[in-house]
Amino acid sequence: MRLPVLLASIVLAAAANADEAVSTTPYATLYQVLSPVQTIGKYDRLVAIERIESKMPDVKSADIRVVIHAKSGAIAVPVGQDGVVNFPATNALREENPPVETNQPKGSLAFIVNVALRGADRLRVPWNDVEAGLEQVKAFYAESRGATAPAISGIEVHFAPGTPAMLTIEGKTERLLMADPAGRLVVTRDMAPESEKPVLAFSRAPEFVLPYSDEKK
């Protein structure tokens, strides 16, 4: 399956009664998902993106509440557009292992961690920079997971959902691409041949840029 390169994911409180309106998951379980992120700081072109997604069609990111019930007090984890979160990952919390509560039915949420390319705030990005970032993805996988990265064929660009974002690939010719309603589009290497030294020109800054895999799963 062609998908953004995924580091890890978990369904929150999967094995439980789906009718319950609130669910809890042990903090240590989520920390385990976050563990690959701990070593990503040494790669200057990479950043980890943590997201929460609901499988319920009515539920928007803004509807989701996440609270860590630590002994020191409740810690609310804001859920941004596109479900992006910045989950606090500390040894103290890992040792305490408090319950993490959401306001969604058990088993309906997934916590996902992706490796992303830094520099998503720039409006013009030479494709060479993208390739350099994708090289670091391979190195990161080899170091952190002891595995070869999935075969990467390009990038998946994420803009804020619902914004009419566009991307022009400027090479020998220009190709205009438009994000889908969820704010995503994919640029594969065959669309940006290195020989043309293409530049990606964004109509607005993306939220994040993920490596995109051609590998079939």
Added chain:
Amino acid sequence: MTDKTSNDALTLVIGNKNYSSWSLRPWLLMRCFGVAFDEVRLPLETPEFETGVRRWSPSGRVPVLHRGDLVVWDSLAISEYVNETYLDGRGWPDGAQSRAVARAVSAEMHSGFQTLRNELPLNCRRRAHNFVVSPDARRDIERITRIWRECRARAGEGAYLFGAFSIADAMYAPVVLRFETYAIEIGEVERHYTDSILALPALKEWLAAAEAEGQALPKYDAVA
């Protein structure tokens, strides 16, 4: 208008991703708008399909959408239901005139272009070279490309038929794939449009799944 009285998850029942153009349309719409759903895939022309489709679909065809007790068959009806229930109307373009035209071109796709469908069946894995288009199919192609040029001229901004992605684009996405796989020559405006459709992450996901499907149907694979 909304119908959010139920927490039931959506289930979309589809056929083979390699061959089922009608399945692609609502699937693509829901994926592009981020509407979550469970997918049930029934392999076409197998005993499993015959058994499964009797269970899921009153018409005996796919796609069909289930939500609790509600069953919606037909790709356009599913798209309309999703638009009303989950998209707050964003499935169609802004403006009454644009919406009217978008519905017209979608309906034309829904009920027309039979020759194109018969002679150039959707087959995502195929790469046909030197494919000979019959005069009747050529007329369908010319009509479709004219629709695209007129819609793009009307839309102005954006890259899709009506600017932003809409149900009309989902309806024509299988045609984009046909033009690509049968190497149909098209003009610059149409090429820009197909570029944007082919860059949709959801469409790439569909194509990868089609590539990975093991089942082959000789009557479609024999074309070209």
